Amino acid sequence: MEKAMLRKYAEMAVRIGINVQPGQTLVIRSPLNGAELARECADVAYDAGAKEVVVFYHDEKLNRIRMEKGSKEEMCNIKEWQKIQMLNYVNTEGSAAFLHILSEDPEIYKGLDTEKIDAIGKANSAATKEFRDYTMNSRVQWSIVAIPSEAWAKKVFPELPVEAAVEKLWDTIFKVSRVEGDAVANWKEYTDKQMARRNRLNSLNLREVHLTSKNGTDLHVGLAEDCIWGGGKDYTTGGKPFTKEGIEFIANMPTEEIFTAPHKDNVNGVVYGTKPYVFNGNLIEDFVVTFKDGKVVEYDARVGKDLLKQLLESDEGAVSIGEIALVPASSPINRQNVLFYNTLFDENAACHIAFGAAYPDCVKGGSEMDEDQLKAKGINISVIHEDVMVGSEDMDIVGITADGEKVQIFSDGEWVF
Ligand code: ZN
Ligand code: ZN
Numbered sequence: 001m002e003k004a005m006l007r008k009y010a011e012m013a014v015r016i017g018i019n020v021q022p023g024q025t026l027v028i029r030s031p032l033n034g035a036e037l038a039r040e041c042a043d044v045a046y047d048a049g050a051k052e053v054v055v056f057y058h059d060e061k062l063n064r065i066r067m068e069k070g071s072k073e074e075m076c077n078i079k080e081w082q083k084i085q086m087l088n089y090v091n092t093e094g095s096a097a098f099l100h101i102l103s104e105d106p107e108i109y110k111g112l113d114t115e116k117i118d119a120i121g122k123a124n125s126a127a128t129k130e131f132r133d134y135t136m137n138s139r140v141q142w143s144i145v146a147i148p149s150e151a152w153a154k155k156v157f158p159e160l161p162v163e164a165a166v167e168k169l170w171d172t173i174f175k176v177s178r179v180e181g182d183a184v185a186n187w188k189e190y191t192d193k194q195m196a197r198r199n200r201l202n203s204l205n206l207r208e209v210h211l212t213s214k215n216g217t218d219l220h221v222g223l224a225e226d227c228i229w230g231g232g233k234d235y236t237t238g239g240k241p242f243t244k245e246g247i248e249f250i251a252n253m254p255t256e257e258i259f260t261a262p263h264k265d266n267v268n269g270v271v272y273g274t275k276p277y278v279f280n281g282n283l284i285e286d287f288v289v290t291f292k293d294g295k296v297v298e299y300d301a302r303v304g305k306d307l308l309k310q311l312l313e314s315d316e317g318a319v320s321i322g323e324i325a326l327v328p329a330s331s332p333i334n335r336q337n338v339l340f341y342n343t344l345f346d347e348n349a350a351c352h353i354a355f356g357a358a359y360p361d362c363v364k365g366g367s368e369m370d371e372d373q374l375k376a377k378g379i380n381i382s383v384i385h386e387d388v389m390v391g392s393e394d395m396d397i398v399g400i401t402a403d404g405e406k407v408q409i410f411s412d413g414e415w416v417f
Helices: 003-018 032-047 059-070 072-077 080-084 114-127 129-135 149-154 160-178 183-204 305-312 370-375
Strands: 027-031 052-058 097-102 142-145 205-210 220-225 259-260 262-272 277-279 281-290 295-303 321-326 352-358 387-391 396-401 407-412
Touching: 003 032, 003 097, 003 142, 003 160, 027 032, 032 052, 032 097, 032 142, 052 059, 059 114, 059 142, 072 114, 097 277, 114 305, 142 352, 149 160, 183 259, 183 396, 262 321, 277 305, 281 305, 295 305, 321 387
Parallel strands: 027 052, 027 097, 097 142
Antiparallel strands: 205 220, 205 396, 220 262, 259 321, 262 281, 277 281, 281 295, 321 352, 352 387, 396 407
């Protein structure tokens, strides 16, 4: 990986993704192998006027040792400092911005007790819910970027020796992240296009989208009341005191989706998974799910049916969906024809739904509502949010407006506008 490309990647993450403001603190969460990028991001952030850059490192291999040998009770007992580690940076006026560097081994917990992994995962996500509310509601600027790890690169390119695999994964990440050439200009052109599609969808006042595919998918996704389509750019609602209006940021890089919240009680039909899905470090492949009145009533999978069961039993809301996202087959990630074994990338290769929680700000005024108000709008509540890919090269999507009019949205896997 060329140093100049890493610098461009850091510029993209900090200036476009996070859009760090003068006088703001940047908090970076990074794996140990992300140190070089974390340093580069810190350098860019200070140049952009950041007041302080704080980096928290974590170690996945250590996590595996703990997961294997640690006591479940002890690991489910999340300590106070862990709960407030991130909250420390949002409780003051003029919140920090949060960059997460991701470099996961998709099978880090392979062979370990899945029930234990699940319990610990749930305890962690319950303990960090208060902080997650800030990101889920766009009250803070946040972004995620990924870098290769040896294990991840080997999983994606098993035919290559490890060094070449890492190099190829870097190249692929740069390509699909639009870093080649003028990254800033690329992102401007692309987000303008996405914003136009998003605005078009919002102007249609849709109450349902109907997805069909030759593979048998035939799914009616009713939408939450007063739903808003998001994607392209995000805006913080709590940008003060840096700007009055809030600050523009891009939460996931890359991002190819335009998405909104389904109505939790109004999803009907059958949907087939089109890409493998990594859950708790293990794979679910070729699944099929049937919905009735918003809930999964039947499911199967060629690989990982027990995992799918576990996922759907995570809590009461896990059998309903919290996201419907539209991604064209021509997405650069799909065109690479690579399975990344990582949701950040794979979800941007195809249309997807997410089991579990919806983003509250996918309905008008949602980030100010309590859970009961959100539920009344059809917003699904859950501790999980698991994106599974259902889009295909021949997917057809028709929107149904509040007046019952049909509008073509996707034809043969592509946007029609
Ligand atoms: Zn999504
Ligand atoms: Zn999602």
